[in-house]
Each structure stands twice: as structure tokens, then as C-alpha cells.
Amino acid sequence: MSRTTGTALVLVALASLALPGAAAANEPGADKIVDALNTIFGKQKARASHAKGQCVTGTFTPTAQAAGLSKSPNFAKAVPVLGRFSMGGGNPKIPDATKAAVRGLAFRLDPDGKSSDFVFVNAPVQFAKNPTQMLGFLEARFPAADGKPDPAKVKAFADANPETTNQGKWLASKPVPASYAGVNYWGIHAYTLTNAKGDRSVIKFKLIPTAGEAGLTDDEAKAKPADFLVDELKERLGKGPASFDLVAIMGEAGDQTNDPTAMWPEDKRKSVKLGTMAIAAVADNAKCDSGVFDPTQLADGIAGPKDDPLFEIRSPAYAVSLSRRAQ
């Protein structure tokens, strides 16, 4: 049994119980949220969310500054990377040019050693600040008699929960990405890095493509085939690695650490380059599908937020999804 599968089984058991942390009091269980995703997208042998994706491998090479912020062994020397690019949502056939969906990048630094998992998307904010709000967001989109969400319910939920529109507004304001390797990705939650001296920094992670961002006009997007992102990735990797800089955006007093719908004023914050991730090749999807990228799986020197209920529910929700797609 792989480590991730073993972890998943334990977490599946936890998922049906009340969540462990104080932040989770009165929140719905992970199984309820995965049920809601399954109601919208249908039950299938695929991830409940980010069903469509491509597994990849590469290398992460840290900068000298990284060790000044974190004692993580993942930031001490070049380490192998297992990653997966994906399209948001539970539809395994979603067209790659869909503007309203996020693109995802999950990656494990040092899959063979003391690893850390990161699960990012191409927006700096999430569409819900806690599991209750996420469930409400999904329920408002449950298919009506005609098989589509009822626009009046979607609007009523958005009006009552305006912060849940922040992610959609962000995506609408940007072009459709021309490449999985041509867009910024964020970790969204506030993480704490601890160095060897015990100094702590509250940060947000961001991946910046070294080749720059590349977008499509709406007309160009319309003309693209359904799976163009994977085709483009394979072509690109045939010529050389697709690289991203991993940066830490340094938090300042007053920056929210427990609300993933709230954005930090990034352009006013210092950022430190932690290293470069070079994605070198596509890998057999089975390599990524046999387990989960678990955002709470972090090596010493990197910690997730303790007071963010959305962060807390991700690990058990991913485990529920794995248990269903592995059946």
C-alpha cells in the first residue's frame, strides 16, 4: 500500500466524524462536500474535483534564501518533483478553454523522501472561506429539472455571500491560459515557514512561470480543441523543461490568515524566491491517480494554517474522493 493510500484510509475513517480542530466546529463533514460535488458532476471513477489532468515529473532546485526562511529538507537541495496539472471541477471531459474553471497544479517535493505536498490553482483566492459556505455554494448549483443550475439560486447565494464571487471575478478578468505552463498559480492559504533558528514567517506561496504568462483571446480560445492544454504541454516539454519560480509572499501585520477568499495586497508585499521547479516530462497518469496530493502533508519547517477551516477539511475531503474513485 502506498503511503498516500494508507494515509487516505485513515483519513476516510476520520472524514465521517466531526473534524478535529477548533476551527471546524459546526462545519459539515468532508463526505457531505464530496456528496455535493458528486451531485453536480455525477459519480464516476475520477476525482470529485479536478477530474481532468496530466501527471508530470521534474526537479525543484532551491535558492540560498530558501534555507533562511525554512529548515525544510525540501528546500535544502535539489529534489525530485511529482506533479499534476488539472482543470477545475469534476467533469473529466471539460473543454480546456473553459474560462470559468480554475487550472490546478498539485506537486510533491521529494516524492522519495520526507515530502511536502502543495495543491495550487491559478487564482489567489478560493470561492469559499469555510466548508459551510462551500457546501452552500455547491448546493446553489445543484441541477434543476432541466439538468442545469437555477440562475436565480446562484444569484441569491452570491448576493448573500459576496466574497464567494472573488475567484470567479478574478478568472473573468484574465485571458484563458494558452498553456498550463503559462499562468501563475497560488497556494491561497497562509503558511508558516520556520528556519533552523526557530524564526517564523507567515507567507503565501505563488508559482510564476519563468517564460511569462501566455493567454488567448476569447476568439482564439473558442477555436481550440478540447484537450489542447495537454497537447501544448507535450509539445513544449519536447523542446525543454517548463519552469516556474516558487516565491514566498511575505505577510505583514493585519494580513488575513484564516480566510481564503481574502487576497493579500501582493504588489505591496516583499517576496522571496524559494527556488525553481522545472517540469521535464509527462508521466503515466496512474502515478498520480494511485494516491492524493494532501495539502497537510508537509515536511518540518513548513506548516499550514491552524485557524483556517477550509484548509482543515481538504485532507479528509481528498481522502473521501480517493476512496470513491479507487472502488
Ligand code: HEM
Ligand atoms: C484553497 C483551496 C483549494 C484549492 C486551491 C484546491 C485545489 C485543488 C486541486 C488543484 C486539486 C487537484 C489535485 C490533483 O491534481 O490531484 C483538487 C482536488 C480536489 N479538491 Fe480541492 N482545492 C481547494 C479546496 C478544496 C476543498 C475545501 C475541498 C472540499 C472540502 C476540495 C475538494 C477537492 C476534492 C474532493 C479533490 C479531488 C481529490 C482526489 O480525488 O485526489 N478542495 N483541489
